[in-house]
Amino acid sequence: xxxxxxxxxxxxxxxxxxxxxxxxxxxxxxxxxxxxxxxxxxxxxxxxxxxxxxxxxxxxxxxxxxxxxxxxxxxxxxxxxxxxxxxxxxxxxxxxxxxxxxxxxxxxxxxxxxxxxxxxxxxxxxxxxxxxxxxxxxxxxxxxxxxxxxxxxxxxxxxxxxxxxxxxxxxxxxxxxxxxxxxxxxxxxxxxxxxxxxxxxxxxxxxxxxxxxxxxxxxxxxxxxxxxxxxxxxxxxxxxxxxx
Amino acid sequence: xxxxxxxxxxxxxxxxxxxxxxxxxxxxxxxxxxxxxxxxxxxxxxxxxxxxxxxxxxxxxxxxxxxxxxxxxxxxxxxxxxxxxxxxxxxxxxxxxxxxxxxxxxxxxxxxxxxxxxxxxxxxxxxxxxxxxxxxxxxxxxxxxxxxxxxxxxxxxxxxxxxxxxxxxxxxxxxxxxxxxxxxxxxxxxxxxxxxxxxxxxxxxxxxxxxxxxxxxxxxxxxxxxxxxxxxxxxxxxxxxxxxxxxxxxxxxxxxxxxxxxxxxxxxx
Numbered sequence: 001x002x003x004x005x006x007x008x009x010x011x012x013x014x015x016x017x018x019x020x021x022x023x024x025x026x027x028x029x030x031x032x033x034x035x036x037x038x039x040x041x042x043x044x045x046x047x048x049x050x051x052x053x054x055x056x057x058x059x060x061x062x063x064x065x066x067x068x069x070x071x072x073x074x075x076x077x078x079x080x081x082x083x084x085x086x087x088x089x090x091x092x093x094x095x096x097x098x099x100x101x102x103x104x105x106x107x108x109x110x111x112x113x114x115x116x117x118x119x120x121x122x123x124x125x126x127x128x129x130x131x132x133x134x135x136x137x138x139x140x141x142x143x144x145x146x147x148x149x150x151x152x153x154x155x156x157x158x159x160x161x162x163x164x165x166x167x168x169x170x171x172x173x174x175x176x177x178x179x180x181x182x183x184x185x186x187x188x189x190x191x192x193x194x195x196x197x198x199x200x201x202x203x204x205x206x207x208x209x210x211x212x213x214x215x216x217x218x219x220x221x222x223x224x225x226x227x228x229x230x231x232x233x234x235x236x237x238x239x240x241x242x243x244x
Numbered sequence: 245x246x247x248x249x250x251x252x253x254x255x256x257x258x259x260x261x262x263x264x265x266x267x268x269x270x271x272x273x274x275x276x277x278x279x280x281x282x283x284x285x286x287x288x289x290x291x292x293x294x295x296x297x298x299x300x301x302x303x304x305x306x307x308x309x310x311x312x313x314x315x316x317x318x319x320x321x322x323x324x325x326x327x328x329x330x331x332x333x334x335x336x337x338x339x340x341x342x343x344x345x346x347x348x349x350x351x352x353x354x355x356x357x358x359x360x361x362x363x364x365x366x367x368x369x370x371x372x373x374x375x376x377x378x379x380x381x382x383x384x385x386x387x388x389x390x391x392x393x394x395x396x397x398x399x400x401x402x403x404x405x406x407x408x409x410x411x412x413x414x415x416x417x418x419x420x421x422x423x424x425x426x427x428x429x430x431x432x433x434x435x436x437x438x439x440x441x442x443x444x445x446x447x448x449x450x451x452x453x454x455x456x457x458x459x460x461x462x463x464x465x466x467x468x469x470x471x472x473x474x475x476x477x478x479x480x481x482x483x484x485x486x487x488x489x490x491x492x493x494x495x496x497x498x499x500x501x502x503x504x505x506x507x508x509x510x511x512x513x
Contacts, residue, residue, distance in 0.1 A: 010503065044506045047338040051500045072340040082334040085256065092259045099252035100339040126263070142335075 001046070001150055001182060006055035008041050008206075015041045017206035018055070023182040025149070028173070030193040030214060031186045033203030034234035039186045040079075041206075043152050046184070047077055059150060073101065078143040079154035080136070086128030090119055090138055093127055094145060101146035113141040116171065132159035140168060144175060151176070151183045157192060169196050190226040200226075202233050209233055245348065249341050253349020254356070256332075257323050270322065271357050272364060275311060279365050282307050283373040302461065303431065304375045306454060308365045310430045312388050313450060314421045315361045316395025317402065319354025320347075321417045324403040328411050337505055343496055347489065350403070351396050358395075383466055387453050390477045394449045397484035398424070404492040407499065429454040449484065452477030 001023045008016040016038040023029050031039045044050035046057060048068040057064040059071040084093050091110060098106040114120045117137040122130060127138060136159055143151060153172070157165040173196060176183050187193055193200060194214050202210040210217060210233070214226055223229040261267050286303045327333060336346065369375040378384070402417035409416075425431070427441060428450035434442055445451040456473045460466065499505040 041503075044503075049334060049338045049500070049506045050503050051497075069340040069342050072338065077338060079334075082338070083331045084335060085330040085332055087263060087330060088256065088259050089263070092256075092263075096252050096256045096259070097335070097339065099248045099255060100336070100341055102246060102248040102340075 001060075002058040003042075003046070004056045004058070006042065006045060006057065007053045008038070008045060008050065009053040014206050016045070016052075019203075019206070019208055020055075021201060021208065021211070023150070023184060025182055026176055026180040027199065028176055028183040028185060028197045030197035030200040031184055031203065032190075032193065032200055032230060032233075033209075034230075037203040038206040039203055040081075040154060042203075043077070043079070043154055043184065043186065046150075046152060047075070048072060073146070074148055075150040075152065076101070076143045076146055076148040077152035077154070078136070078139040078156050079152075080139075080158050081154070082139070084127050084135070084138060084142065087126060089124050089126055090114070090130075091123045093138065094141060097142050098145050103146055109145060113145060117141045133161060133164055136160055137164070137168070140172075147179060147181075149179070149181050151181055153183060153185045155187055156185070157187070157189065165192070172196070190230055194226055202229070204233050245342070245345055246340070249339075249345045250348045250352060252341075253323075253346055254352045257326065257349075257353040260326055271315075271319075272361055275315075275361050276364060276368065279304070279307060279368045280372065283369065283375075287373065302458065304369045304373060305377070305457070305461065306430050308362065308369060308377055309384075309387065309391060309453070309457065310421075310425060310428075310450070311361060311365055312358065313391040313395040313398075313424075315358035316351075316354050316392055317398040317421055318418075319357050320350045320396065320399025321402050321406075321414075323350045323353045324399075324406065325411075325414055328406070334506055337496075343493055344489075347400055347403075347492065350399070354396070354399060355392070358392075380460060380464075383460065384457075386474055386478070387457055390449055390453055390474065390481050393478070393481040393485050397481065397488040400485070400492050401488040404488065404495045407492065408495040424448060424450065427451065429458075433458065447480070449477040449481040452480070 003022070004020050006016055006019040007014065019038070019042060021029075031042065033039055041050060045052050046059075046064070048064055048071070060074055062071055064071050085096075088096065091114075094110045094113060095106065098109060103109055114123055117140060119134070119137055119141060122134060122138075127135065130138060136156065140156060143153070151172070156172070157168055160168060169192060172183065175181060185193070185197060197214050199211065200214045200217065201208050210221070210229075212220065218225050218229045221229055221232070223232060282303060289303075327336070366377045369377060398420055402420060405416050406413045427437065427445045428448050429445060430450065434445045434451055434455055437445060452473045456470045456477070459470060496505070
């Protein structure tokens, strides 16, 4: 996927300001930044649920603006704010979304996802009664039901305990590696980003301020670790920008 | 259009009803109570009239035919509202689902529920009050189809209004069938309306349908005038449907541009 000059303005406010980057197959990119930096707006524009004011998103060789449905067929996402129908059971939700993504051999796929995300015992439970951790696992199961080549994850482990969060991280890393899928990942957990991402993009006020290897980037900017760098970006983005 | 994606929307509504059958109350119980009440009213009117006018044929027939429209409009509206209440739009519209497929899924659900509703009405009217809905044979079919299309159009229109104005605007959708019935000649001829309101009736497809049906019941013949009237109603219904679809797409694009689509579900507008 290639993003060029992506911009989103809400009246006079620029939520995303001339952002350009590309994600390669099998690469996991961390999209970082303080609240309101523009991460979710970028993800929503890639998902085709928010129209950019300017710029271009090219996915799988197609212009997303004109081929949203075809592109969406090869993408999927999990986000804490995108609710799954609370009044359907886990199996029913996966069936409905399997049909939406025209998944072949759906029953078999659902059974394997239930095992993979440890959801077998909740298969006939309604999504509304699941704990937040179980709901996150369901959201991830839905996110890979169509074996997407581009996976967008907006804080996918935000409500998981450390043990399950680690397991989920490993599963997503394996998925990206085995399927050569590109992953765009947002998180406020810097340890997680260090453990998972091949590259990070720091956003501030809708612009990409920094980008690079999450393990080398802090030292390059005189910071102890990624968390310290994050705080610096959040507090003084302009002074950091001047150091570049 | 993908049949799998249309089926997904239908399936979601089917699961909802299967999961909580009390939802059927909204679909069928009011309908059943309404036909029973009108059945007794027509029986009573028949005793006053001493058999010179067949109230059963005219009123019960009108009620059943009007329910075709009513079920379609409220069916689309109900299914759309279920998606709002469950905050499904983000997941739906971030998937490969197209607007045409989403609306086709809502309409398919509405046709399914409407058909069951019609069968209930026809059975109660037949067994309870001796009304034979099929007395006109296959001639009734094109009239039903026109009302079906107009019902879809009004369902999509009200869904679009709610999509634009926010969930609280659902109250614009519920009274619509009642409002339109006043001008559509369902229970009385259009001539009973003041002349100043008759022009408005001429803009509504059901007015052509009910005027034609009344004539058909009395004459039993499908004349050239009736066919012309039916065609006028059909053309108008198709125009309304295309306009409502166009309006829905326009609202979708507006919500896409403003970010409302991603945030829809909570109160907006």
